[in-house]
Every structure is written in C-alpha cells, then in structure tokens.
Amino acid sequence: GVYQLFKTGGEVAVGGMMTLPPGMPGPFWNYYFNVDAISAAIPRIAAAGGKVVNGPMEVPGPMWIVQALDRDGALFCLLSDKA
Numbered sequence: 001g002v003y004q005l006f007k008t009g010g011e012v013a014v015g016g017m018m019t020l021p022p023g024m025p026g027p028f029w030n031y032y033f034n035v036d037a038i039s040a041a042i043p044r045i046a047a048a049g050g051k052v053v054n055g056p057m058e059v060p061g062p063m064w065i066v067q068a069l070d071r072d073g074a075l076f077c078l079l080s081d082k083a
Contacts, residue, residue, distance in 0.1 A: 001018055001019045001021070002018060002019065003016050003017075003018045003059065003060065004016060004017050004018065005060065030067075030075060030076070030077055031076050031077065032065070032076075032077045032078070032079045033076065033077070033078055033079065034078075034079050034080065035078045035079070035080045036080065036082065037080050037082040037083070038055075038056045038064040038065070038066055038078060038080045038082065038083055039056070039082075039083055041066065041078050041080070042056070042066060045066070045068050045078075048070070048071060049070070049071030050068050050069055050070045050071055051068060051069055052066055052067070052068045053067050053068060053069055053075075054066070054067040055067055056083060058083075061081065062081070063079055063080065063081055064079070064080050064081070064082065064083045065077055065078065065079050066078045
C-alpha cells in the first residue's frame, strides 16, 4: 500500500504512515533502529533470541528494513541503506 514519509523541518524523513493492514488490531507507532547493514543484523536478532517476522525488504529511500520480535515478543524494526 501507500507509505507516506514525513519530515519535521529538515531534509531527513523522521517517520511514515500507511493504511492499517488487514489483521492488525489498531493503529500503532513502530520503532526503527538504524544498523550498518540488514544482512549483518539478521543473525544478531536470532542470536539474541528474537526472530524476523517480515523482510528484509526494500522501501523508499532506497532503504532496507526488517521487522522482528525480540525474545519477549516486542515488535521492532531495523533500517539500513545497505541490504
């Protein structure tokens, strides 16, 4: 679907919004953490007891993201300009 990036006055996007996907209980904010490279970060997720639930996938920027759960089930995302 449409993913709208937004800025707060600078040149760099600080967030994005999209239509709520089917199956999601309600709107929420998600947290993205910048990493050097998505491919290097994925094994660290598993090593820490988490799991990837979506991705890696390319998004506008061009950037790469991974959506994951930590070992306690909390959702978080990783973002990088390198796959």
